Amino acid sequence: MILKVGQTLASTVDATAVIVVRAPKSEVALTCGGVDMIVGKSTGASGDIDPAHRGGSLLGKRYVDDVAELEVLCTKAGDGTLALDGRHLEVKAAKPLPSSD
Amino acid sequence: MNLTMLLDMAVDGFGDRVVIGRKDGGISASRLLEMSVAGAAAIRDAGADSLVYLAVNGPSFPVAMFAAARAGVPLVPVNYRLGTEQLDALLANHPHALGIADPEQVGALEKAGLSVLTPDNWLTLVSEPVPAVTMAEFLEADWSEDEAPAVVIYTSGTTSAPKGVLLRHENLTSYVFGSVEFAGAEAYEAALVSVPPYHIAAVANVITSLYAGRRTMVLERFTPAEWLETARREEITNALVVPTMLSRIVEDSSDKSLPNLRGLAYGGAPMPASVIEKALQMWPEVGFVNAYGLTETSSTVAVLGPEDHRSALESDDPAVRARLGSVGQVVPGIELEIRDAFDEPVGPGVAGSICVRGDQVSAEYAGIGRAVDDRGFFNTRDKGYVDSDGYLYIGGRVDDTIIRGAENIAPAEIEEVLLRHPSVIDAAVVGVPDEEWGQRIEAAVVLRPGSALEVDDLRAYVRETLRGSKTPEKIVYWDELPRTETGKLVRRHVLARLLPDASAVL
Numbered sequence: 250m251i252l253k254v255g256q257t258l259a260s261t262v263d264a265t266a267v268i269v270v271r272a273p274k275s276e277v278a279l280t281c282g283g284v285d286m287i288v289g290k291s292t293g294a295s296g297d298i299d300p301a302h303r304g305g306s307l308l309g310k311r312y313v314d315d316v317a318e319l320e321v322l323c324t325k326a327g328d329g330t331l332a333l334d335g336r337h338l339e340v341k342a343a344k345p346l347p348s349s350d
Numbered sequence: 351m352n353l354t355m356l357l358d359m360a361v362d363g364f365g366d367r368v369v370i371g372r373k374d375g376g377i378s379a380s381r382l383l384e385m386s387v388a389g390a391a392a393i394r395d396a397g398a399d400s401l402v403y404l405a406v407n408g409p410s411f412p413v414a415m416f417a418a419a420r421a422g423v424p425l426v427p428v429n430y431r432l433g434t435e436q437l438d439a440l441l442a443n444h445p446h447a448l449g450i451a452d453p454e455q456v457g458a459l460e461k462a463g464l465s466v467l468t469p470d471n472w473l474t475l476v477s478e479p480v481p482a483v484t485m486a487e488f489l490e491a492d493w494s495e496d497e498a499p500a501v502v503i504y505t506s507g508t509t510s511a512p513k514g515v516l517l518r519h520e521n522l523t524s525y526v527f528g529s530v531e532f533a534g535a536e537a538y539e540a541a542l543v544s545v546p547p548y549h550i551a552a553v554a555n556v557i558t559s560l561y562a563g564r565r566t567m568v569l570e571r572f573t574p575a576e577w578l579e580t581a582r583r584e585e586i587t588n589a590l591v592v593p594t595m596l597s598r599i600v601e602d603s604s605d606k607s608l609p610n611l612r613g614l615a616y617g618g619a620p621m622p623a624s625v626i627e628k629a630l631q632m633w634p635e636v637g638f639v640n641a642y643g644l645t646e647t648s649s650t651v652a653v654l655g656p657e658d659h660r661s662a663l664e665s666d667d668p669a670v671r672a673r674l675g676s677v678g679q680v681v682p683g684i685e686l687e688i689r690d691a692f693d694e695p696v697g698p699g700v701a702g703s704i705c706v707r708g709d710q711v712s713a714e715y716a717g718i719g720r721a722v723d724d725r726g727f728f729n730t731r732d733k734g735y736v737d738s739d740g741y742l743y744i745g746g747r748v749d750d751t752i753i754r755g756a757e758n759i760a761p762a763e764i765e766e767v768l769l770r771h772p773s774v775i776d777a778a779v780v781g782v783p784d785e786e787w788g789q790r791i792e793a794a795v796v797l798r799p800g801s802a803l804e805v806d807d808l809r810a811y812v813r814e815t816l817r818g819s820k821t822p823e824k825i826v827y828w829d830e831l832p833r834t835e836t837g838k839l840v841r842r843h844v845l846a847r848l849l850p851d852a853s854a855v856l
Contacts, residue, residue: 309532345531349641349650350555
């Protein structure tokens, strides 16, 4: 799938949902719980989470794959692990700007 | 994409936390969600295509913002100090709006044919319980195809008639995601907002505070004494002001202790160096943030952070000290170019027009479209330059430049020198038509109460720093300068009052 910034994706095997903050230029496979995520809203979770992808995704955290230059933000927490082309995404360390509003 | 995603996340993350108003009795994130659904239903039942907000800031404002978002219609916060003619013209753009207006403004909206509620009525209405089926309907809405803007803000128009800036859901959410850490605020944190709701900073504050999990309180009518008292009483940790407010606060004679304050953000107009230096010394525990941004850029595009402020104050290096007068470095997601009169990018140290590009940049005007070039850059019409470390300096508006004897002069550079004089607390410099020079420089100055400073002495003071050609020919002393509600100087009013022919009307 070619991902686009601003796109929302949902896991098919758990409650996780994300929004794309930085998108790789090439086709990639973004999975959660080991299964391809779908574009848009969740249609309900069904099927099994791959045991190798059951680390969980945390609400509000950013997940990155530096190789592919992907960054997603988790908008709904879930039990599955986010991965790109099989590589688990890493949590990005928070470096917040000082509040300016 | 919709702003409601931010509220949904807030509810998931900290639904019970009070996010609006007082700690006791304020509105929690979950309650805000319920009220936004009730509000969305009311908007839909009224058949409204937008929600006009013509009232002072208060709890009804964030409720209105999220109700409009959930109804898929734009929120239109309107300046309540507009003259009748300008207000009528603006309302004519939104004939099918539902209106929320302070009692004294209700008549104007009714005249425009809108249904109107006062803020109190609105809050009562949206506090009614929502049927489960309505809740489900609004919460499950699919926003992927939605086209309506989230917020329409009319620009302050100090030089021309107001234009409606269309802030899209993508612009606002990308700004929030790019600059705020979700739930990054501790439960005890509280923000005090004293900017009016039709200012981009107030709109941005609602969504950044909510996403961070920081409770916000509004001070409706600003006076320095009330601001200080409220900040102490409510144990405010973060505050947002415009420069003229900070100037008045530091000059105020009441108790200025702020034991809980940790962050103070300012923006909207240039900050006089003397004011920020005084504030830095007065409150050594506070982190100051200068935020530069425009309505068109969904607020902040560059930030001068707390460490930058402190190290500039303490530095012996003039280049570092100078940074106190900068607006800092661009935020992630923003690209900046300084361009010359031929639209070519220039390097560090060279002044030109500030141009920006990024997902948070809307630059879209109602009825006009996006004012971006073919590379997606928006020209802010602010003049400035970047130093070799990437610190951005603003020099004033491109169109305020004075041209005297073929020399370009920025009023800001003369004002900055005037403001350094300990007896001067405000200054405006304009170019007045002159037969010999094209324009000559004149200034209107506000002296510190009790000061006795001869005009010639002040002119000499300026001449010491700037060349003779940049010294005002004439300086007049006024009690105050004409500024908008958000503190921006209205130069053409200064000019009009300075002209010998007083019938040169504003």
